[in-house]
Amino acid sequence: MRLPVSPAIGMALGAAALFGASTPLAKIMLGQISPWMLAGLLYLGAGFGLAVLRFSMRWSGKAPAEAPLRRADLGWLAAVVLSGGVAGPLLLMLGLQYSAGAEAALLLNLESALTLGLAWLVFRENVDIRIGIGAAAIIAGAVLLSWWMPVGASGPGVMLIAAACLCWAIDNNLSRRLSAADPLQIAMIKGLVAGSINFGLALSSGASVPAAMPLAASLAIGLFGYGISLVLFMLSLRHLGTARTGAYFSLAPFIGAALAVALLGEPLEWRLLAAGVLMGLGLYLHLAERHSHEHRHEAAAHDHAHVHDEHHRHGHAPDDPPGEPHVHAHRHGTLVHAHPHYPDIHHRHDHMG
Template sequence: MTHRWQGIAYALLSAALFGASTPLAKALLGDITPWMLAGLLYLASGVGLAVLHTVRRLWAGPSSEAPLTLRDLPWLVAVIAAGGITGPILLMVGLSTTPASTASLLLNLEGLFTLGIAWVVFRENVDRRIALGAAAILAGALLLSWSGGPEGIGWGALAIAGACLAWGIDNNLTRKLSSADPLQIAMLKGAVAGTVNVILAWSIGGTLPSAGAFLAAAVVGFLGYGVSLTLFVLALRHLGSARTGAYFSLAPFAGATVAILAFGEPVTTRFVVAAALMGVGLYLHLIERHEHEHRHEPMDHEHRHVHDEHHQHEHEGWEGPEPHSHPHRHRPLVHTHRHDPDIHHRHTH
């Protein structure tokens, strides 16, 4: 499987897990306050991934992924602050005064902000086919979340929009870390953000739920947030922010499908039309072919790799198994091949 198809698989699975977590988390709101639930979901993802990280080291030895370094710390702090703390707090503030119909529509702004920041700020390439595909996916997401609104636009709606902006910034900043171990990134983000949010929820009167609800929240958080974020980071490594964000916008469809299969919600005309729109958007992204002559500038970095056409470096006295991770230098290279804005193709157009 090529890097591109690996990235697409990671992004779609990430969207499916996160989308499925939404109706499952909603079912827990009767037993857990919204802010406490947000904290528990993040905290469970961090703790669960820490256990997985430990088991992986004990079972398979040192990871072939590049570890986070002190140079990554500012980016990691910014990611946690934007996506793990600011986003959830603004969302809880907004939900307290905003009708559910409006909130559902506004949450789709995360995809728009992710795409917009990637294209405008980070200059990721986009052609007409990618733009139309992203528009079709987002239109399907909007249609799925429409429930007779919008109504009650006010400060609460602005807070929700601010949360989506925070997550859009988070998604693009995480791209800066995507060459490092995705499990480590998701583990630290979940542990720190979850701890902060649980403490804040407790400080305003929140209480821990029953053992059954706590366990259910832990499972949903580990899969829907922890594993999903790990896969999202892997997708960023191969696809860049804009394309990963577009694929991730399919999450509402996964959530609606789970609601139909698990909770007996009816299959509506709106669901069928939204599925068709998202299918068209997905197809346009899958058939993209971006190819031109481009130049790789000299670059020093570390990440998990094999010795493909972009990694023809020498090892001094050691030839380890592949894939492996170590600091390496990319020499200048000019060539032509199909590519996405991955960690080696972030050139301008």
Template sequence: MSVTHSHLWPGVPLALASAVLFGASAPLSKLLIGSVDPWLLAGILYLGAGLGLVLVHGGRTALGLEGVEAPLRQCDAPWLAAVILFGGLLGPLLLMLGLSRTSAASGSLLLNLEGLATMGIAWLVFRENVDRRLLLGAAAILAGAVMLSWSGEGARLDLGGLLIAGACLCWGIDNNLTRKLSSADPVQIAMLKGLVAGTINLVLALSVGAALPGGGLIAAGAVVGFLGVGVSLVMFMLALRHLGAARTGAYFSLAPFIGAVLAVLLFRETVTAQLVLAGALMGLGLWLHLAERHEHEHVHEVLEHEHAHVHDDHHRHHHDGLVSEPHSHWHRHEPMRHKHPHYPDLHHRHEHEMRNH
């Protein structure tokens, strides 16, 4: 029995859209950074993301759509706390401490370690399947990101560099732990992460002497945060649901290139050979990932969980009466053996040996 839609949909478009929004937030934040303290701006961005998603959540509830996604459960609390700790608090804090102790060029170069950390943890710790094509594609994307941020200085592994590397490790852990929550409502998760992390960063920045900017700058930062952090994070979590952490992390690594292209348009920067070569490497990596066809006979064990779904080959349970799709409820998967293209999504997290498919 085969699925009725492409295995690329909707995970790949969601991951790429997340990268576009996050990549665009960097040059847009650059327009604000001269007028707003960097730590304070981080708080405004996250708080803007959280408050914006509060409005989205409220509007969704008013329209009666809150039942489409699975709510957070009490058992999700430890994972959510860890995600907020690593991704919303430790990551930004280590980044700012690191940037204050190393050059901007070195910091930019070291930030590419986030993609490497995300993929490495997914493959080595959580045992997501990988083959040589994926490794080569990930290497090409990361090489393009390194090329994009290379200034001739290299990455200095001084204290500042080590702190930035620590921030990237925190975000790599965050991305993989978020996969544990990917069946739950992404708007609710991103909303809580933005509100908690944004409030704490804002309070800490103000406590060390940062001054609040004018209302216009705060509003601009909040809008950038809503789109570049909030909506981007929701799309990232939806992509995790369909692709797993390693592949989502690889697609998300395109964000620096997207930000660089937008910077060319916003600041009329020169299109350099460095940018063109980085784009070619990232394009090669993207093609290698899009051309992946992971297909083999596999067994689904009995599984019970809750998430948004439609009735397809993996969801053949019955309902009393008519239901709209997609919908969410606790359901049971009976054992099944079949063959079709798939990613390590919610229903395909079986183990593999490393091989070409």
């Protein structure tokens, strides 16, 4: 049975569009800002921008119901910040110095393939034959991009961007552990901490703070391409799981490559089109997924935003918040049933075969 179209798919594609647009824009900024400084400014823009947004929403009473981070989440959050917030953007900024903008944008498809590989092989998320073939098509497109190097590209650029993709793939899989918590809070903390670290290291290495206009532009790119994009990505992780969210996120390089051609005047080569066809096929196979079987929900207790659907038939204490969605600690009883589902926070069960 085909899975229903989830609103989280739109969130994942929105995250991809924002992040994809940030790559060629960051390439433009590298002409005026050092790579390390730019990596710091992008995440500071995300952190400060989301802090203002979060404060405004709470002050106006329009903040959505979300579970806050708990003490047990802090170790996972630290790993996410270091891998995806510090190492990933720095390696990308260094790689952009050696690579054309369109090439760099499309090579970022490696992030989706590596995310899927880690989710499947290391974190044991279910990946069926259709999802596997889709991933193979995405990987084939990435290999095509790195095999025929255009004039001006170099091995170091490809290796640095691939290393950045690996850091983000690790980040994506670890972020799944945090997906029940407030995504705005997570993205804000990640931006502020990672941005401050890279900004401080850039200053200590002799980099200078850019002039007002490039500074403002870098912060704005960071807010949308790294901040709001990450919030949407975290929400998608909650409902779709890591592998599927990573697959939808593979749209990002198409956005980046198109902007690189339009904004930077880079040539539209046959290999970019061929890679696009392969990656588009992979994305289609993920969109056409079917997954329904009898499965068992073990008894569990946790805390996250929810409504009272078939997975939330619990009672309430007098001090639990009214209305839906709402947030409070609740317990799930054992449940066995069958329906179409994604590997969301309630469907991370084992599969036979």
